[in-house]
Amino acid sequence: MSADVELDHLTIRFGNFVALQDANLRIPAGSFFSFLGPSGCGKTTILRAISGFLDPSEGHVRIGGEDMAGIPPNNRPTALIFQNLALFPLMKVWENIAFGLEVRRVPKAQRRERAQELLELIALPNQGEKLVSELSGGQRQRVAIARALAVEPEVLLLDEPLSALDLKLRQHMRTELRAIQQRVGITFIYITHDQGEALIMSDQIAVMSQGVIQQIGSGPEIYENPKTPFVASFVGENNAFTGRVASADANHAAVETHFGALRGRNSAGLKTGDQAILFVRPEILQLGAGTQGNALKSKVLAKEFEGFASHIHLANSQGERHISFSTSQEEALNISPGEEATVHFSPDRAIALPLGELAHE
Amino acid sequence: MSKVSDFFAEFVRRNGATISVYLFTAVIFWIAVLIVLPQLYMLDFSFRFNLPPSKIGTEEDVHTLKNYKYLLFGAEGNPNAFNWLHLEVFFRTIWAAVLVTILNLVICYPVAYYMTQVISGGKARIFILCLILPFWINEILRAFAFRILFGLNGPINFALVHLGIVPEPVEFIKADIALYTGLAYAYMLLMIFPLYNAIESLDHNQIDAARDLGSPWWRIHWRVVIPHAKPGIASGCTMVFMLTAGALAAPQILGGPSSLWFTQVIYQWFYTGGNWPQGAAYAFVLLTACIVFVLTMMRIFRVSLGEIAK
Incomplete structure (x- = not known):
């Protein structure tokens, strides 16, 4: 299942500071959408508003047509991949992946099975019994994706998840993320300051500056026909x-x-x-x-x-x-x-x- | 062996000869002269007869298990199989110390969590200050304050009666409620600070991540925060338990007329009874029991000593 995401006159303020000003857009279900902008442009704010960690000052976030006002993060059909991944260091890899299922009271045998399926999806079939600290940066990255996918979200939110990786791995993970998105078919919303990442992976990109969305379009459109x-x-x-x-x-x-x-x-x-x-x-x-x-x-x-x-x-x-x-x-x-x-x-x-x-x- | 000598060589190279010699002498003096020697002396004491000074050192001054036997079986001619009077106090002390420790943990965990993960910076510092300030008042005064608070005519009873919650004043002191509360309060900081340190080092994103994956608040604590804070919990519980079991002032002041704390029995042997060997034996039994208890708990909850020291 995959859902579209709609931002309707979304404004977010912290005191007098406007972090996001009147964002209006519709992200089609099943697409790979990126918010691109320099640090401090408000892109993480958008992500936190979609995931439910921040309440809108004005406007609405709709997922699959449903207004998300008042719905806490744990009840939204979204899963967030944190910039520092935030994997649980005291759990084994498979327990990390199955945590969302544990929360949903899925029996242990089924949890293991599902974790194994996901481990295969991310090409780490034999690493389930390890601790997160025993994995490399790229492997952790993939475990974080599997942990988020395990709860079968309709929308996956990614907050600059590749920024901590070295160049070669980052280039490799771009291709891999895109491939995973096409395999699972859900909506990916990706935050980045790296235009290369955005151009390579995205169906559509929103370029942001100082809380304002400057332009929305496909990679070639934005590159060839910039509006500002x-x-x-x-x-x-x-x-x-x-x-x-x-x-x-x-x-x-x-x-x-x-x-x-x-x-x-x-x-x-x-x-x-x-x-x-x-x-x-x-x-x-x-x-x-x-x-x-x-x-x-x-x-x-x-x-x-x-x-x-x-x-x-x-x-x-x-x-x-x-x-x-x-x-x-x-x-x-x-x-x-x-x-x-x-x-x-x-x-x-x-x-x-x-x-x-x-x-x- | 070479590792040890390497360590010393490195230590001296880094700190210079004067400071190294000072540090080693100070540490050895502290451990050997101030801790180990007096304890060994007391241990030896606990295996001897209570003799008048003139007979010490004579052939009557020999080792005996009599003092330990007394705690278990009482005096010669005791009609009961065991010395229930003292054994009961002993077990009740350990049990009450466990309860006080749990009470302390239950009170301090939410406070520490709040100070580290919910508020931050300046607010947290004010919070810490508010926790520390009352401990500038000495322990005995604090215990008397609790006695007043929980007294039959104290403010708590006054409020309860006037609000119509109870028909007549509750005997908090007789029911040992004043004692447990006073003890929990006395060692509160020793629970708060290890918890504070442990929970503060938890990345807040982990809490958000668990929440985002659908976890209710209690499961976040159970699966993410508590496992992370386990060494802190163990360290806080150990200190609070040891100090509570060994407390003297609070039980003296807040204890009910019928409930003795084991330390009070020890105190009586030393001072009222004038029987130091007997008191030493009781003190060693308490010390050993506490250590065994703590090590058992650490084994059960799978915490190592190294983790606690972090």
């Missing part, structure tokens, strides 16, 4: 050029930047004279002047070698290293720090947005 400067700068790398709109039509806007007029898509409906930021992703910048204009020339500040590519950093309007792009090793041979380089990009792949807050990382 925050989303554009937080998700993926982006080069930002600030300036006034010199000319605009329904499709494109030309922004008068330090490097001259540069064009990008005008999905936000900018008009001539508006203050705007033009976002150009590093991967669309190409060496050379191109044929359509839209080129800029600047001083090369640094060249970084990273295996499959080299990253080039050009000086921005203040002469600081800011504009970056990647290029093949062959092309990079022609560039050296201190010289000038010309790059161009297709106006259909850059995007112009109204001036607004950028993400600071």
Whole structure:
């Protein structure tokens, strides 16, 4: 069983501080949904409100159409996986997994059986008799998932569960989490500050900043069509050029930047004279002047070698290293720090947005 | 052996010669001279006859089991098979100490839980201060305060009678209620602090996790909090039990006219009876019984001494 989750004008305040402001969204049953944002953006607050550890100041949380007001965490069809996992160190692995069943007074033999099934699901069939402390980080991670799945929740809530793992394991667990979600078919709500995790695993992502949901969409939508400067700068790398709109039509806007007029898509409906930021992703910048204009020339500040590519950093309007792009090793041979380089990009792949807050990382 | 000498070498290297010598001398002096030697002396005493000073050291001054026999069987010519008068006091003392310990645990566990997992920071510190302050008043005064509180004309009886809960004053002192309450209060901090330390180290997420998995509050305590706090519970119970069984002031002041505490019997042998060997034997029986009892309980509840010391 899987349920959809609806946030209806959900606001949460701590004293005067607004941790979450008027969140409205519907998470479809059976999907993998991520809340993505920097720390302190209110994403954990949302999770605690859905699981029942926090009461809404205003608005409603509905799970499967039912209003959750007044229903404590132990009676909600959700299970939460804590950031530090919060496994019970004094119980064996199988007892950890079966704890939710013990609470539901399932007989011991059945509990063992169910725990064994789940241990097989998480590929740890022979570890049931061990203590949690005898397992590795990745194994504990999987035990925490099994413990939550044992109670057959309709919604699984995950609070940055991969943040304590090292890089390789984290990459592996991303794939595995997604696979588990597709096998069990329930709604996963995932909290993370790591855009890579969100992009790889999620059906839909909500990007958050300072208690406000900035944009909701699939990974490609958010990456290709950011709605706010925050989303554009937080998700993926982006080069930002600030300036006034010199000319605009329904499709494109030309922004008068330090490097001259540069064009990008005008999905936000900018008009001539508006203050705007033009976002150009590093991967669309190409060496050379191109044929359509839209080129800029600047001083090369640094060249970084990273295996499959080299990253080039050009000086921005203040002469600081800011504009970056990647290029093949062959092309990079022609560039050296201190010289000038010309790059161009297709106006259909850059995007112009109204001036607004950028993400600071 | 090399491990021991390694330990000493490391200890001296780390603390310097002067401090090391001081620490070792102080610890050895404390353990040997202040604890072990007097106890051994008393142990030896308990196996001797009660002789006038002039006969000590003469050939009459030999070892005997007479003092221990007395506790079990009474004086020569006792019509009963056993010395029920003293044995009863002995067992009642142990039993009452167990009750007081349980009472203390029941009172202190929720308080410690509240101070560590429900409130935090400044509020918890005020709470601790409120717990500690009353213990600045000395034990005897506190015991007398309880005597006044629980007296026939004391405030508790006054309230009960005036509120119509009981028709006439309750004899709290005669029923030993004043004694048990006073004893529980006297050693309360020794229960609170081990519990406080143990429960404080529990990650609150574990409680939330258990709750999220559907656990009612009592099962969270039973399966998560209490197992985690077990060493603290054991340590608190051990201290409270030992001190309660060995308490003297509270039973003297709060005990009913008909109920003796075993320590009072020991006291009588030493002071009123002037029979130190007899008193020493009684004291050793109490000490041994308490240690055996505590070790048995630790075995039953599967706690090791190492855990308690944490």
